[in-house]
Amino acid sequence: MVRHEIADSVTLDPDDVRILRSLQVDPRVGFATMATVLGVSELTVARRYRRMRRAGLIRVIGVVDPGALGQSRWMVRLRCRPGSGAAIAEALAQRDDIGWVALSAAGSEVTCAVRSRSAEQRDDLLGRRLPRTAAVLDLQASVMLRQFLGGRGHYWAALTGTLSPEQESALGSGAGSGVGSGDRPFTEQPVVRAHPSQLDTHDERLLATLAVDGRASHVDLAAAADLTPGRASRRLQALLANGVVHIDVEIAPIALGYRARANLWMRVHPAEVKTVGRAMAQMPEVGFAAAVSGPHNLHAVVHCHDLDRLFEFSTERVGTLPGVEGMEISPISRQIKQAGTRLDGDRLSEATGGDQGRP
Structure with missing residues (x-):
């Protein structure tokens, strides 16, 4: 296997890549299980994982x-005044209900994914805070109608x-996660579930702990959620x-050699949206695809x-799909946040959000 040369003298060798795949x-x-499957020592697995984490190449949340x-x-x-896009993007990335933030168009366009936990939280951001921000010249909000692919395909x-x-x-027997599905890309599914789940205080504390470390032990989860380890596990x-x-499992794009990222905003004939969305979900370059409202009906x-x-x-590959009538390619000049993880340049950062009062 070829060694992956990364900037700043960080190199991924075959064992590192196998650890990434295992995760x-x-x-x-567990490190012990991973070590047995990979045929290396548990100490080696733990050391290499922590090295990649310190280097900002991987986060599990x-x-x-x-x-x-x-x-x-x-x-x-968001179309912003020249010179103001970066500040707005940084402010949005601080929010827990913003899961993805990127700068395009030489920093004058900000794209973000809103995943508010309540309608009030969402309406406050989209209906009041952003429209009143002086540096925002135009706002286009599109609701997701159907997800075809997620989980960084x-x-x-x-x-x-x-x-x-x-x-x-x-590895996929479910011994670690309990479901054995890992970071496998999501298949097509409705965006909003017909029967929503209800969370209690214990759940919220457990989820807050996982947002910081998705590999937190059952003992740590139990302590945070005020539960026994057995109840926390269940x-x-x-x-x-x-x-x-x-x-x-968040991996820094640079670790896998990806240097060109872009949003595709597509106009597809209504009768072909499902077909095109499903076709794109099979393409390895696509990390996310969804039908959305607005002038572009597939993102x-x-x-x-x-x-x-x-x-x-x-x-x-995309332009020749039957039903594609138009496409806007918006290259990403700087990724500020992906999933729930901040980026510092090309590296994943330990910093998290938490300020719901901005922008």
Whole structure:
């Protein structure tokens, strides 16, 4: 396997890549189990994982799906005054209800994903705070109507074949996460569930702990949620099984050689939206795809190794799909936040959100 050379003298060797893949298969798998499956020592697995985490190449966190709680999700595009986009993006990234923030158009456009846990929280942001921000010239908010792919499909595809089927089966038995689905990309599903889950105080504390460390032990989860370890374990399995939270394996794009990221805003014939969305969900470059409201009825986030490959992908593979009538390619100049993780340059940061009063 080729060694991955990363900026600032960080190098991923084959064992590092196998550890990344193991975490994709089961994000909460124990170091001892991983070591047995990979044929290395437990100390080696723990040391390499912590090295990658310190280097900002990987984070494992719990991400709450507002749709499981009965709330819609929105994609928002902001056109900002020149020179103001970065400050607005940074302020948005501080919020817990903003899961994804990126700068485009030389910093004058901000794109963010809103995943508010209540209608009041969402309406306050979209209906009052953002429209009153002097530097925001235009706001376009699109509700997600159907998700075709999530969970960073490009990361999953990039590491396919790293482990043998037998190794993946051994890791995916559910011993760590309880569900064995890991960071596997989400399949097509409604955005808002018909039967929302209800959370209590113990659940909220447990979820807050997972938001910081998705690999937190049952003992740590129990202490945070004021439960016994057994009850904390059972409650975690229930939250995972009901889709309230998933354990997300965030990998810095630079670690896998992705240097060209873009939003695709597509106009698709209404009768072909499902077909095109499902086709894009099968493409390894696509990390997210959803039908949305507004002038563009399909949105996708794509990762390619460089701009030339982005051009070839968008023209030869996406542009030729039956039903695609138009497409706007908006290259991302700077990713501020992905899932629930802040980025510092090309690296994942330990910093989290928490300020619901901004912008």
